[in-house]
Amino acid sequence: xxxxxxxSPAVARILAAVRAVxxxxxxxxxxxxxxxxxxxxxxxxxxxxxxxxxxxLPWHRILRSDGRIAFPPGSxxxxxxxxxxxxxGVAVENGRVRMPRADTDxxxxxxxxxxx
DNA sequence: GCGCTGACGCGAT
DNA sequence: CATCGCGCCAGCG
Numbered sequence: 001x002x003x004x005x006x007x008s009p010a011v012a013r014i015l016a017a018v019r020a021v022x023x024x025x026x027x028x029x030x031x032x033x034x035x036x037x038x039x040x041x042x043x044x045x046x047x048x049x050x051x052x053x054x055x056x057l058p059w060h061r062i063l064r065s066d067g068r069i070a071f072p073p074g075s076x077x078x079x080x081x082x083x084x085x086x087x088x089g090v091a092v093e094n095g096r097v098r099m100p101r102a103d104t105d106x107x108x109x110x111x112x113x114x115x116x
Numbered sequence: 117g118c119g120c121t122g123a124c125g126c127g128a129t
Numbered sequence: 130c131a132t133c134g135c136g137c138c139a140g141c142g
Contacts, residue, residue: 029123040124046124062123064123066125069123070124078123081123
């Protein structure tokens with residue numbers, strides 16, 4: 001059967017975290033894992049997405065922590081992801097996306113919102 | 117049971 | 130800012 005237990009609570013949380021990413025926005029694998037309550041499981045997130053069968057799942061909004069597309073440049077998955085992101089208005093340059101910093105909140109807390 | 121591989125992450129160079 | 134190397138976890142031969 002499924003390599004990954006689709007009914008596993010961990011997997012369910014991961015999928016939920018992925019679906020929680022708003023349209024036109026992106027998130028990192030590690031970020032998703034963290035939101036799912038599974039720190040250090042970024043690779044697990046990747047594996048879950050690889051095995052997903054839900055066309056409604058916004059898997060294309062998931063990128064590496066540095067904003068880079070996880071697929072090898074030029075590969076089918078790569079092009080498809082770029083295509084979907086651009087369709088949502090996300091600027092993709094050279095296979096990468098400007099990430100709004102995972103810790104903007106912390107930065108604001110330390111330096112102040114008007115510091116920028 | 118062991119070792120390789122991968123849609124990862126982060127610090128060091 | 131681009132690369133390299135090492136660490137982490139889970140699936141598969």
